[in-house]
Amino acid sequence: MFWPIFLRVITSGDLWQASLQFAALLLLPALGGVISERSGVVNIAMEGMMLIGCYVGVAVTLASHSVLVGVLAAIIAGGLLALVHGVVSIHLKADQIISGIAINVAALGLTNYLNIVQTGGQGIPSLAFNLRLPVLSWGPLAQLPFLGQVLFQQNVVFYLAIVILLGLQFLLFRTNLGLRIRAVGEHPQAADTAGIPVRLIRYACVVASGLLSGLAGAFLALGVAGTFNPNMTAGRGFIALAAVVFGKYTPLGAAGACLIFGLGLALSVRLQDTGIDSNLLATLPYILTIIALIGLVGRTVAPAADGVPYEPGSAE
């Protein structure tokens, strides 16, 4: 009973297409998390930044009748929220965890509040298809069996995410700037001594995490759901956080984690006929992350100065 269904599901292009879409959705905030944590600022607020991206993306798209403007607004909104996190945690040296929680709560409250004020509690209706993020079909490549559906009929943001992933991996580990970012996250005093602008780099990295999360929010609302629902991120920002840790704070590692988690999410919906409960399958990302944390399969170690505000002139 189990195996025939399982084989049919696992070999269907539909499953892998959905897996990659889920993975891309998680990948964007996860990349944001990677870059922020690498620079030494703990960010548990990807959830809130995504949510604000969802709302602003939909609201601005409806107002401007242009999905491109909506996406840009969503990205900026995420970046602005991240800037708040930056000011609070870098400049004012507040507790980054508290600030992150505050941003999540604020995003939940603000989006719900504005949604009710704007629509009088009716909720936003489904968007017309010309106001959504389009699926990109790669001409003849899209006609390939299996691969065509999986790789060449994805949302436009999916391809953008892959470009960002490769770019970020290159940036962090192959460029001077990447070395500086990592130095700031590992040993800000030494980095400062070497003339690296610690705070500037941290600001840039935190804001980048917000921009990426905002884009993910726009992808979720304008590409996948086609509308805004209260609290529609439903914990995706936290799965992204799990992917950051599970992927050992590297872009490619996080991408691998997102693939596994995305496959799990896609499977959980489709395996219900086999008697495997979707809720139990959904716990898998979190359990894997804990296992990675305690080092049963290669231990995850956070950047040394992660979460520690930097005070110029302070000695170790």
Add this chain to the structure above:
Amino acid sequence: MALQTAQPRSPTPPALETRSTTLLLWLRRVGSGLGRPLLALALALIAGLIVIMITASGSLFDRFNAALLAYGYLFSGAFGNAANLSFSLVNVTPLIFTGLSVAIAYRARLFNIGAEGQFAAGAILAAFVGMKCSTWPGWLLTPLMIVAGSLAGALWGGIVGLLKAWRGAHEVVTTIMLNWIIFYVSDWLVSGPLQAPGQADQTPSMPPQTNLPKLSVLYNQTLGHFLPTISQPEQYVVDVGFLFALVALVAYWFLMSRTTFGYETRVVGENPRAAQYAGISVKRNVVLVMALAGLFAGLGGTLQLMGQYPYEVVGQVFRNDTTGFDAIGVALLGRMTAIGIFLGALLFGGMRQGGSLMQLKANVPGDLVYIIEALVLFSIAVRFLPVIRQALVKRFSAARQPTVVAALAGGVVDLDQAPANGAEAPTMNDQPLSESGRAALADDGSGQAQTPAQERQHQQNGEA
């Protein structure tokens, strides 16, 4: 420069330690303890006012009036009459328990974001026990469910402590992961093994013999025989769980300020290395503290299940519940003190309740409460006043006090860390304790030997 400022910080002669200065310093501590939360709250309320004004319509004056009207409904909806107050207290009970959960962990400098998960673990195991033993008599089943729920919470929190002590896994990440694990596990249980027959995703109601009585009904049945009774007691929905919460507050206070365990926890929180030298087992303490944190939250979840209609666990309820996150605000606003947590829970629980009236009457979405809450968190995190003060004292930071002095300073663990302490911490009444702290540091040999401070603690226990 540095030398000049270092001067007053050197040990002060004990002659100065008179009753009046002690009282003065105590007053100052209470003042500074109240000051920041009140400032945070005021800033948040003003910002909320502005949010309402932006989204309201009409002239500036109309907008201001609309905002004031909304706040009026917010507070009368929360505390306006006895029935509203009793609804508010229903929200307050779980907030106290989860607030204690966050606070006790924070005393050991552990950030418990998992209060919601521990809350869920408690409720779901209590529901499991209640369903499996539904025919048992109430006098047996009620305590059994409470114990089971508390232990489930303690287990869920204890795992975090174990992972931290054993492998150094950061508690913020593990608590978030464990939260989602238990959310999904409880959804699985509610839609499968524990599902009520023929119902949507929910458990059946808990057996009626385990339903906790309403406070008003209990009062009529006991004190009501001698004092005036409450008419229509059923409309006052707050249940006996609230009394449990008050007891838990007292227990927390006693544990933290009157026992060796509490003392050790505070030292571990302030300076784990010093704690180790003093012979305190940091790992054991971390596990215990997290288990206790989980116990509080699990008990809260259990009592919520047993005390309030519909006495059942519904699908996805914990995932969308914000109690465990509100608790962080409650604990921070209450500065980790028992009385502060009570007041913080009263405020947040009241606002939750008042928010619905505000939405109904003033047409301002109740979600404004979340915005206010987030702003409270921000302004507590940022510490506006110390930031200003810090800018002034920053240049003297070379002469900073060793943190162990702060660790041993009296009951209140100050959230303002080194810089603020540098400005005001070395008070005279701290001096004897910090000396004993140094003695503890010197005594790095056997873990068995009692430090003078511990002896003091035991003497106090004996007196109490």
